[in-house]
Amino acid sequence: MKTVFARTPTLKDCPTHYCPGCGHGIAHRLIAETIDELSIRGRTIGIAPVGCAVLAYDYLDVDMIEVAHGRAPAVATGMKRTNPDKIVFSYQGDGDLASIGAAEILHAGHRGEQITVIFINNAVYGMTGGQMAPTTMIDQVTATTPKGRTAAEQGYPLQVCELLATLPGTIYIERCALSSVAQVRKTKKAIKHAFELQISSAHGLSLVEVLSPCPTYWRMSPAKAMEWIDTHMTKVFPLGRLKG
């Protein structure tokens, strides 16, 4: 019998703690496939954020570290500067990267650190119970915006890719989504490209933003959440390659 689909070795053979319909599982798999296809498991170091993906090392079978909230790009800097032969990536959510870690990602990009950043944007804080994130949409109801986010009170959703693309130190910035098979394939291609750039020692930071569903805190069915990415999120966070 011919095997047409198999678990990629770097993705561990275990159930995840993620909610039904969550995008983290898909994103993890894309990273694991990339690591295996590029044969870099033996020299890759991953950084898990604070947030739902804090236990990413339970699912990704590479050397990994768990770091303080938002500080992943600083930790990655310390790792890569002292180990230029290693492939260093951070995996961060929107609260981690765009709120508490805004300074760290901005300056890692500004310095042109040779690291790869996978930025999962689901427009909400997941682990702490669905509070407003910097990327929360206008009118989106969260635990801390019970009447919906308003620009007047909480400001507009923060467009991280657009911001980072202005920095000379970033070499590749692309926004993708997990909303359909076609988009997942594009996301995979983008993640792989970001890793390839680091492998080729291209000078600068690469970041892939992934619009990812959170059915639990969007209070939607998994199928509806996927639709919402296309109908709502991509309007504020347009997909495509912004740089590189």
Added chain:
Amino acid sequence: MSPTANTTRPGSTMERGRTSNRADERILMCGNEALAEAAIIAGCDAYFGYPITPQNEISAYMSRRMPEEGRVFLQSESELAAINMVFGASATGKRAMTSSSSPGISLMQEGISYLAGAELPAVVVNVMRGGPGLGNIAPSQADYFQATRGGGHGDYRTIVLGPSGVQELVDCMPLAFDLADQYRMPVMVLADGILGQMMEPIVLEQKPRRELPAKDWALTGAERRKQNIVRSLWLGEGVLEELNYKLRDRYEQIERNEVLCEQYEVEDAEIVVVAYGIAARIVCGAVDKARQEGIRVGWIRPITLWPFPMEQVGRAAEEFRIFLVVEMSNGQMLEDVKLAVAGQAPVVFYGRPGGGVPTVDEIFDKIRQSILRPKTRT
């Protein structure tokens, strides 16, 4: 310059640095630069720091010397980032350090707590200045509580070395790196603005390293081995409790084995002055003066502030004596001295907070006043 221009030599555990040419060749250096060169000699692979007075000579010196040695220097965007860069470099098995002064060290407390939780070695130098808040840039010893009580959140300890001269500051650096590697924890070198700025003749030499455990936990890529994970989150029932017990056992081992302290003429002393760091240097002068006046006075100088020399101070308190604690604060180490003395003898205090530096005469007067107190146990 490309971001990876400063790369480490492969397997860079061999120390180099600029040592004295002969064992008796003394070099005149300020404390900040001397400790930096001592760190290089001790095999520091990476330095990360953010500007703050009065320790800026360290990063300026490192920015020049680390690339010369093929090692990593990076000015970070903040102290938060600096300590996390240390965290990252340390997690890969490198010897990494940062330095700052009081307000910057406050910002690093999150990272220091994570280093403790993740059991990662690191060396942090605090060249203390006056506080609280932005305070001033004068020398101070007001961060004793923060340094010796953990400073950040959680149930942990930090080894704290409190040198009192530039040579001792230099000698503390290889010790700090060794202790950090041996016990897998952050070690703080607690200096102050005077120590950082003043110049003294020093000998820079290569010290043999302690026998240290292999860093088999380091993140180097899972090549032909199982995945390594560095973490401080333990959600399973009782798992974190176990880690905390393990850390407690380690801390007790440190308390038994690593205490350093110096004593002077305590034997016949009616009064014992306890001071550390630059304050202890001034105390030496005051004690000498008092001895010349016929006052039987000695001193105890803790070098490790944690672990504190409880036993040494406690033993001195077995004979009835007055203890005078001198600090450049409103009395912080004072509490440890009281714990060590455990009510066996009176403990009095003289302090100058907010950047004030006591003079020999001030301390001498305080010694004279103390000796006039009625000598009763109550």
